Amino acid sequence: MSHITIAGGLLKNDTVANNLLAEVTRVVRPIVGCPLGKISVRLQAILLNRWNYIGVTGYDPDFVNKNCRKVYEKLQDLNNDI
CATH class of the missing domain: 3.30.429 (Macrophage Migration Inhibitory Factor)
Structure with a gap:
């Protein structure tokens, strides 16, 4: 299946x-x-506050804009932390 x-x-x-x-x-x-x-x-x-994408939780009121990169404000580069 x-x-x-x-x-x-x-x-x-x-x-x-x-x-x-x-x-x-x-x-x-x-x-x-x-x-x-x-x-x-x-x-x-x-629950929206229990997951994130690119460092932005689903609970963030502006999640869709930040997640879809509709805005280009500087977000913390999570790759540097690896």
């Missing part, structure tokens, strides 16, 4: 979540080439 897990913390509502699940299933089927009954897509709820 093929599985995809998507962190659903930024989904606006159940309609968006349902549409995402349906579209992921639709797209995966022809790529993977398995029967529809073998595809299981799951949204995993994660």
